[in-house]
Amino acid sequence: MATIKDVAKLAGVSASTASRALHDSNMISEATKERVRKAMAELDYSPNYAAQNLVNRKTNTVGIVLPVRENQDSLGNNPFFMQIIQGISSICSENDYMVSLATGRSNEELQKNVQTLIRSGNIDKLIFLYSKKGDPIFDYVKQQKVSCVVVGQAYDALTDHIQYVDNNNFQAGYDAAVFLGQKGYHNIVYAYTDLEELVQAERYEGYQSYIKQQGLRDHHLGLSRVDNRANLEKLQSFLAKNPEIEAFIACDDIQAIRLQRLFKEADIANNRYALLGFNNSLITEIANPSLTSVDIFPQELGEEAANLLLKKILQESQTLIIPHQIIERESTASIK
Structure with missing residues (x-):
């Protein structure tokens, strides 16, 4: 050697x-x-980076902070996060950096794991794959001497060593509602899991803006990520109370797939409701019917986040916006 x-x-x-x-x-x-x-x-x-790290008390590793999930399998099975991580990893590899993941089933567990990355792993570069108001993990990181990029919305006073990569999720939510409106749908539901997650909240606000402009009724439905029985009962009750419903905008593709499965369990025809999701992940094409989805280019989000962190790209704003595009498939056929 x-x-x-x-x-x-x-x-x-x-x-x-x-x-x-x-x-x-x-x-x-x-x-x-x-x-x-x-x-x-x-x-x-x-290069023997491990030996250099021992001497310099630094590391050539980027920490990736994933959102809290009660069921960690939901993260591993989510193509959106896998695509972002792939984008980050490709840029890190080009710059001789490795990546290390921090996950947790609670805020306490995630914060402990992030603390371990920073203190024991000597990691001074982090990428958050979510943005959430009042997040104790993010508040902790802001107090540390680390460089940080967030994939998501900047919701508080901007900090010098933190930059953001995001889509215009308000506009994406608005455009999704306009798309369904132009297809002839007027009774549209926004289905979400957690409106404290800013990406879901922004998409909902965009949907609301269109609904208000059109003088339509705001329908929204929150579903659990883990309790399918409760979701089925909640969906059936909601549809019984709102028989006029024609279409759903799901907060992401996973939620859209969850709705498709619930329709099947409730013995609802798979073309009864139009359905649109976000992320345009791999599962959209193999869904039945195939899912119309708003492509937010997750791999590009990851690549740009890593570029900002490692190459210190100068920009006028601390937030870099990646465009979105609606990819139409079978799940949103026009009303005849």
């Missing part, structure tokens, strides 16, 4: 110069850095 001394010898420089070139020191000329890079490539040299 090649060492830094082997690289230095091949490049015709001292070991200390090769090490400085490896760390992109401004004391080393670009020509020398290029010779060192070529020597590294020729020798297939990989």
Whole structure:
């Protein structure tokens, strides 16, 4: 296995110069850095980051903070989070960084895991994959000497070392409602799991804006992520009280799939209600019927979050907005 001394010898420089070139020191000329890079490539040299971390008390690891979920399997099975993590990982890999995940079934468990990343893992770069008002984990991180990027909305006073990558979720919710309205649907429900999660709340507010403009009635339905029996009873009761319902906007694709399954259990025809979700994840095409979904480009969200964190991209605003696009499929056929 090649060492830094082997690289230095091949490049015709001292070991200390090769090490400085490896760390992109401004004391080393670009020509020398290029010779060192070529020597590294020729020798297939990989830096011993673990040893460097012990000496420098730093780490080449980015911590990814996932939202609290009572059932951790729901995170692992959610294509949205997998796509974001894939985007983050690709940029981290290009910059010789690894990723480490922090999860939890409660705020207390998640905060403990984040504290471990920062204190024991010496991690000083974090990416939050959610934004939530009054979040104790986020409040804790703001007090630490870490760089942080949030995939989500900035809801409080902006902090110098925290940046945001987001979609315009208000507009996405509004556009989803307009799309269904143009298809002939007027009695539309917004189905959610937790309106304290800002992305769900913003989409609901966009839906509400359209409903108010059209003089229509605001219908909303909260469903559990884990209690399917309670969800079935709640949905049946809701539909019995509101027989005029024609369409659903689900807070995300997982919620849309959950509704499809509930319709089946309630013996409701799969084309009885129009159904639209968000994220355009892989499951939308294999759903029955296939799901119309608002593509928010999760992999790009992850890539840009990592770019902001590692490359310190300068921008006028602390929030970088990724566009969205409605992908139409079978679940939103026009009213005949």
